[in-house]
Amino acid sequence: MLSTSLFPAGITGNSSLLACISASGSLQRIFWPFVDGGQHLGILKTGLLLPDNQTIWLDDPAWAVRQYYLPGSAVFVTELAHPGLEVSVSQHDFCLPHLDVFCRWLKITNLRPGSLAGRLVIYMSLNIDESVQYDGMYIENNLLVQHRRRVFAGLTIPGRVLSGFHCGRRHTPSDPWAPALRGEFWGGRDNIKEGAAALAWELGPLQSGQTEDFPVLLLFAENARQLADLLDRAASTPAGELFQETLDYWRTFLTGTPQPPEHVSIFAPSLMVMKLLSEKKTGASIAAPEFDPAFQASGGYGYCWPRDGLYVALALDLAGKHQEAADFYRFCRRVLNPDGSFHQRYFVDGSWGSSWGQQRDQVGAVLWGCAAHYRLTGDRTFLEEIWPLVQSGAEHIRQSLGEDFLPAPSMDLWEDQFGQSTYTAAACSGGLAAASFLADTMGEEQQAADWRSAARNIRQAVLDRLWSPSRQSFVRGRRHNPHSCYLDERLDSAVLGLCFPFALLPPDHPLMQKTVAALESCLWNHSAGGLHRYEGDGYAGGNPWVLLTLWLAIYHTLAGHPARARELLGWAENNASPTGLLPEQIHKDKGGPAWVLPLNWSHAMYVLAALALAGRYNFSSLEFRV
Missing domain, CATH: 1.50.10.10 (Glycosyltransferase)
Structure with a gap:
């Protein structure tokens, strides 16, 4: 018998792109260009790198988790609170109705009495079509791309400039996992086979009670040109409008x-x-x-x-x-x-x-x-x-x-x-x-x-x-x-x-x-x-x-x-x-x-x-x- 932890806490999608979210809020599986495949997720982790700490991943068991769907929609919400860090994170996961884009809209709030500064960190290593063979990875214009044959996946935060990055190969000395925990990003821009990347963006400084938004987009297309076109379409619209468009789509469907x-x-x-x-x-x-x-x-x-x-x-x-x-x-x-x-x-x-x-x-x-x-x-x-x-x-x-x-x-x-x-x-x-x-x-x-x-x-x-x-x-x-x-x-x-x-x-x-x-x-x-x-x-x-x-x-x-x-x-x-x-x-x-x-x-x-x-x-x- 397989563990029930394999089953998602929530799913979201657009009837061609299908995403499964775990009970910790992690992206568990993602299917494209059909709802049955391919399945492309290997590892996708989000964390916070704060002063005097190593990177704390959002799926760490120290976070208190609350999850629910926004009423009348497929927008899946994970609320995270970490008493030791005095930080809360609200995560809204949804897929754009008419574009093959998964959006993870992060809202990070400082609960400390003083100001807070740090970095948002993402580690990504896809298994495109459930394979670690023949993939390539590169970073260009603040966009991370991992590709294999007719699947091009891109990750970015529109309007944000990377403050650190590194591409390497998973399970080798060039793997950016351990350096990212320490807050080190070596600047490698590409990799072939079993690609892994760590990306960082500046967070804050946030005053007490202040919230900062990070709309993370994961886009899927058949080639580099289509991926660029898709990014242009998605990034040209503010995250709040993408969110409202998704809510309107689902509420219209249920009307x-x-x-x-x-x-x-x-x-x-x-x-x-x-x-x-x-x-x-x-x-x-x-x-x-x-x-x-x-x-x-x-x-x-x-x-x-x-x-x-x-x-x-x-x-x-x-x-x-x-x-x-x-x-x-x-x-x-x-x-x-x-x-x-x-x-x-x-x-x-x-x-x-x-x-x-x-x-x-x-x-x-x-x-x-x-x-x-x-x-x-x-x-x-x-x-x-x-x-x-x-x-x-x-x-x-x-x-x-x-x-x-x-x-x-x-x-x-x-x-x-x-x-x-x-x-x-x-x-x-x-x-x-x-x-x-x-x-x-x-x-x-x-x-x-x-x-x-x-x-x-x-x-x-x-x-x-x-x-x-x-x-x-x-x-x-x-x-x-x-x-x-x-x-x-x-x-x-x-x-x-x-x-x-x-x-x-x-x-x-x-x-x-x-x-x-x-x-x-x-x-x-x-x-x-x-x-x-x-x-x-x-x-x-x-x-x-x-x-x-x-x-x-x-x-x-x-x-x-x-x-x-x-x-x-x-x-x-x-x-x-x-x-x-x-x-x-x-x-x-x-x-x-x-x-x-x-x-x-x-x-x-x-x-x-x-x-x-x-x-x-x-x-x-x-x-x-x-």
């Missing part, structure tokens, strides 16, 4: 979204997370900022799964963000395989990610989402654009049905079992029902009839083959191995998909009611609360999942149990990070984030649960009857 119920605390932050993790150039959304690129404890999270993406797109659609939702379905149209299937997961540019099996549920889920988007918007141009996806995807599912009328075996949505899962059957039936609705709209009567018949057959097969009389519940599915096929009678929370979103069964259907009762009896965590995935789940410690608990909240809202739904929504809020980010899992014994932060799917389910509870949208209008 017009449905108002959630009272006391729902992380609705707007959830929309912000979904926007940050959606790539604006392609429409793809990633599961989470990548934290495990070496696959030490997982298969990685910085990828787009059509499965997760459906719930993110649906939440955006219901929150009135139709363009972002449509862009996701257009991405799905572009990456669909010729046979109507999806690869398991993708990089956001559409190239294949590593995988361990096909997930047929993703096809059905995306078909359902396309129809939901059309029903919400009535956008005929969109329908005509994605119609080839609908035709290919629906036929892929229909042709996969066996004599048992269940979809052919594939990996389940949890990606750890090969067979005919109940969730996959629900997604495929719901997807075919949605496709038949779209076919009717397009005047394709025969296709509509074929897909409607197939959807009915899958639904009946679920009732006939995936219900367990002994468990009084729908169960995980039929498991396949080279020698046999048998009913896996373990309970699995994913069967909630039978009701929402795919509507094979209404919430008041007796079998659905019995299933939910069984899930809450067997999979509820009685120490920290929350719903586990399935019986015997040991992944990442076998903890309760936030998205499943919120899925249960949606069911209870649809079933007419708002008090229970509100209780479950509150549980999710109570187990968010201190800055309002939702994890994949919470610790099974003590609560609080345990694994993956933030998880896009968790935030999507929070938005869906909040909207359902508020009655802001009639979810039954998204049912596609067969």
